[in-house]
Amino acid sequence: MPRHAVVAILVTLSALMLAPDARAQLDARDMEICRQQCMSRARDASDPRYGACVRTRCEGQAPRRAAPSRRAAAPVAPAAPAGQWALDTHDALGVSVHVQTEDGLIGVACAPEGVAIRVTNGMFRAPVLGWITDTGSAGGTIQPTPGAVHSEIRGSACALGVPGLSAATALVLVDVPVVPKGAGQGFGLTLPSGEVTVATGAEVQARFPGTRHVPVLGLAVGLGALAASCPPLAEALRQPCP
Structure with missing residues (x-):
């Protein structure tokens, strides 16, 4: 040879x-x-x-390609531009309407007998994460779950104020607990110096530095798409909450 x-x-x-x-x-x-x-x-x-x-x-593995699921799943919208909420399946949040921020993801998912507001744990800058819409239509507090892929708060869509998210133009995130006072009563911010009552997230932004502003572009459309496979959410969006 x-x-x-x-x-x-x-x-x-x-x-x-x-x-x-x-x-x-x-x-x-x-x-x-x-x-x-x-x-x-x-x-x-x-x-x-x-x-x-x-x-x-x-590890030298080939890039993963999602295998088609044999189980019924929520309809998934096309990928949204950066900063826009969209219905999609995420490794951490699951099937949810979510948005990518500089700290992580925040989203809304269906849960047994209700919905869940979920965040990846990078969203936490303090022991808790409080949120209020800029219009004051909804708000609450998420406690971290150490070691989990995400943290969440669960409840009925009305109790969490999810229908009110559609009426907002932004979420305001704060590093203290946010406690809803009831319809028309505003929200309590539990500060180290005591509780302060505010009416809207816009007021929080004006009065307290260090808040984060998350636009909700695409959220209303995404919630409508999620409702197609989430009866508790569909019911809350179809008729006014008590």
């Missing part, structure tokens, strides 16, 4: 032995370094970007 043919065969065998999947198998030390590099590019361990980076860069 000609010498150049032998060389060509050896080169081919070497390339096969060093295929991407094989090269990606790292020892324990390099694996930890690789995981740290992935974490530096993500918000936290629940960030889908972190999991995808570890699988493809550190």
